[in-house]
Amino acid sequence: MKLIDLSQPVEDGMPVYPGDSGVRLKQTRIYGTDHYSNHRLETEMHAGTHVDGPMHMLDVNKHICDIGLEHFCGKGCIIRSHNESIIRIRDEYPDIIKGKDIVLLHTGMDSCYGKKEYYLNHPVLDMSFCEMLASNNIKMVGFDMPSPDRFPFEAHKYLLSHRILILENLTNLDKINDGESFELMAFPIKVKSDSCMVRAVAGIL
Numbered sequence: 001m002k003l004i005d006l007s008q009p010v011e012d013g014m015p016v017y018p019g020d021s022g023v024r025l026k027q028t029r030i031y032g033t034d035h036y037s038n039h040r041l042e043t044e045m046h047a048g049t050h051v052d053g054p055m056h057m058l059d060v061n062k063h064i065c066d067i068g069l070e071h072f073c074g075k076g077c078i079i080r081s082h083n084e085s086i087i088r089i090r091d092e093y094p095d096i097i098k099g100k101d102i103v104l105l106h107t108g109m110d111s112c113y114g115k116k117e118y119y120l121n122h123p124v125l126d127m128s129f130c131e132m133l134a135s136n137n138i139k140m141v142g143f144d145m146p147s148p149d150r151f152p153f154e155a156h157k158y159l160l161s162h163r164i165l166i167l168e169n170l171t172n173l174d175k176i177n178d179g180e181s182f183e184l185m186a187f188p189i190k191v192k193s194d195s196c197m198v199r200a201v202a203g204i205l
């Protein structure tokens with residue numbers, strides 16, 4: 001199976017959502033002096049490519065490790081939505097989404113990942129688009145932008161309350177061809193937190 005890495009790199013000082021604490025990644029032991037290597041990673045859970053779990057924006061006590069593994073993988077499809085400030089339903093979407101578990105939105109925003117405009121000018125999901133995902137029993141929606149919405153985060157709340165996980169800050173979506181069958185996998189580590197960084201991968205079938 002050909003594997004396409006859809007993840008942003010995790011590194012010291014990597015981009016974070018405005019207001020979040022910065023990521024610190026330091027080498028704490030060096031092979032030459034300590035005879036082994038080790039690293040310390042200090043991060044919030046919403047840096048880089050990550051999955052938002054229900055606890056992120058709902059008043060629930062369900063950690064990301066309490067969500068079944070089957071929610072983090074499944075049959076994927078991709079929707080191209082370049083140059084749209086509001087992502088609305090189009091006539092061709094029902095056919096693309098039919099029988100799929102995970103919907104990826106390719107907006108092209110990852111070309112300015114880390115710049116101010118990435119966080120300030122990203123498109124948002126129309127609520128009827130979110131409703132269409134819920135009526136199709138979609139498990140997870142992912143995109144190459146930092147958020148599906150802005151304050152007061154109506155799309156986040158709607159998606160999570162309809163058991164749809166949110167996969168943010170993807171890249172390399174141009175490497176998946178239109179109409180190609182693929183499996184999407186984006187597993188969090190087994191951590192007691194609201195959300196978690198993931199390695200997002202498309203396995204071309």
Ligand SMILES: N[C@@H](CC(=O)c1ccccc1NC=O)C(=O)O
Nearest residue numbers: 054060066067068160163164165
């Ligand atoms: N309980 C279910 C999943 C679940 O609760 C859930 C999955 C995705 C997004 C939100 C969820 N829960 C919302 O309250 C399970 O772990 O299989």
